[in-house]
Amino acid sequence: MAGYTGSKDEYLTRLRRVEGQVRGIARMVEDDEYCIDILTQVSAATKALQAVSLGLLEDHVGHCVVDAARTSDEAAAEKVAEAGAAIARLVRS
Amino acid sequence: MAGYTGSKDEYLTRLRRVEGQVRGIARMVEDDEYCIDILTQVSAATKALQAVSLGLLEDHVGHCVVDAARTSDEAAAEKVAEAGAAIARLVRS
Amino acid sequence: MAGYTGSKDEYLTRLRRVEGQVRGIARMVEDDEYCIDILTQVSAATKALQAVSLGLLEDHVGHCVVDAARTSDEAAAEKVAEAGAAIARLVRS
Amino acid sequence: MAGYTGSKDEYLTRLRRVEGQVRGIARMVEDDEYCIDILTQVSAATKALQAVSLGLLEDHVGHCVVDAARTSDEAAAEKVAEAGAAIARLVRS
Incomplete structure (x- = not known):
């Protein structure tokens, strides 16, 4: 069982939507649509992916870290370091 | 013709790859994989999308703004404002 | 006592450095230095501030959330929600 | 003369404000204030710095790139590449 198990269906729905958004962006490129319109869609897909990350992170802290x-100080320290590294990757992505 | 026309195939290849990454992330969620491993993949897909945005923006400035x-001061001012708004959306996404 | 108390001096040193960076950027603007050189320094200061945020967040999760x-499920849920909101603000800033 | 010369005073005012924000954050750390409250202020200062970057970038595109x-294709290509690199640093910071 993972930290996000309770919201699994919600994450799957969101990811399917992002997949559709990315496919739509590819279609816009194929159709030579205007760069700025494509950029708006890429920013929307990026934001949707970041929302998925934020949800997973909060689930992770709320379940795995808690x-x-x-369990123990060692177990806590390990999960906290892991969460910290994931937050850093997210902020820099 | 759009600002990115010269690199259209490259953008399509990159977008197909992001689509595959997002599909892979959905599979990881379905298989209850570990949150931190999923987060790593979401960060990678987010980074790939941002690289697409950066490329499109540079193409836009290099073609449409130039x-x-x-053409005219008015045309330039309009494209510059549009590019500025797109950069802001990208930075905040 | 706050979650970051153990590293207080380190945070103060880092914040003094950012303050100096920002003052240096103001001087560059006063001296009409080249926009791109100023932008490089603003990005460096932004990165330094984000590193402070990441450190504070990891300290918060490692002390306050743990x-x-x-203490209790309720206390944990409250701190986790607070941490989640702070991570979201950081990612969007 | 730099691309931002017309708004120099506004940038200086904004940078002085960010300097004050960072000094205020150091004071909060000295006073052991609550991590989450400090994080909120660091996010605000980061956002203010990014707004400065976005303004400088738009000024740069609107003056130096235009x-x-x-002047010439070569001059344009050079400034566009420089702007692209600055946008990438900003997005990743």
Whole structure:
């Protein structure tokens, strides 16, 4: 069981939507649509992906980090470092 | 003709790859894979989309803004404002 | 006591450095230096501030969230939601 | 003369404000204020710096790139590449 199991269907729906958005962007490029209109769609897809990341991160902290905190100091420290690295990757992406 | 026409195939290849990445992330969620591993893939897909945006923006400035600058001050001002708004959306996404 | 108390001096040193960077950027603007050179310095200062945020967030998760997890489910849920909102603000800033 | 010369005073005012924000954050750390409250202020300062970057970039495209476009293809290509690199640094910062 993963931290996000309770919201699995919601994540799948959101990811299917992002997949459709990216396919739509490819179609816009094929049709030589105006760069700025394409950029608007790419920004929307990027934002949707970041919302997925934010949700997964909060689920991770709320389940994996909290469970680890109740197990041991070592388990907590490991999960916290992992979460910190994931947040850094997200902020820099 | 759009600002990115010269690199159209490259953009299509990159967008197909992002589409595949997003589909792969959905599969990871379905298989209950570990949140942090999924987050790593979401960050990679987000980065790939941002690279597409950066390319499109540079193409836009290099073609649409440059052409407008050679047409008139009004045309230039319009394209510059549009590019500025697109950069802002990108930075905030 | 705050989550970052153990690294207080390090944060203060980093913040003094950012303050100096911002003052240096103002001087560059006063001296009409080249926009791109100024932009490079603004990006460096922005990155330094984000590194401070990432450190504070990891300290927060590692201390406040972990302590709350050991206190009660309610305390944990509250701290996790707060951390999630802070991560979202950081990603969007 | 730089691309931002017309708005120099406005940039200086904004940068002084960011400097004050960063000094205020250092004071909050000295006073052991709550991590989340500090994070909110760091995000605000980061956002203010990014707004400065976005303004400088738009000024750069609107003046330096437009002027270069009217000079020669080589001058335009150079300024466009420089702007593209600055946008990429901004998005990744």
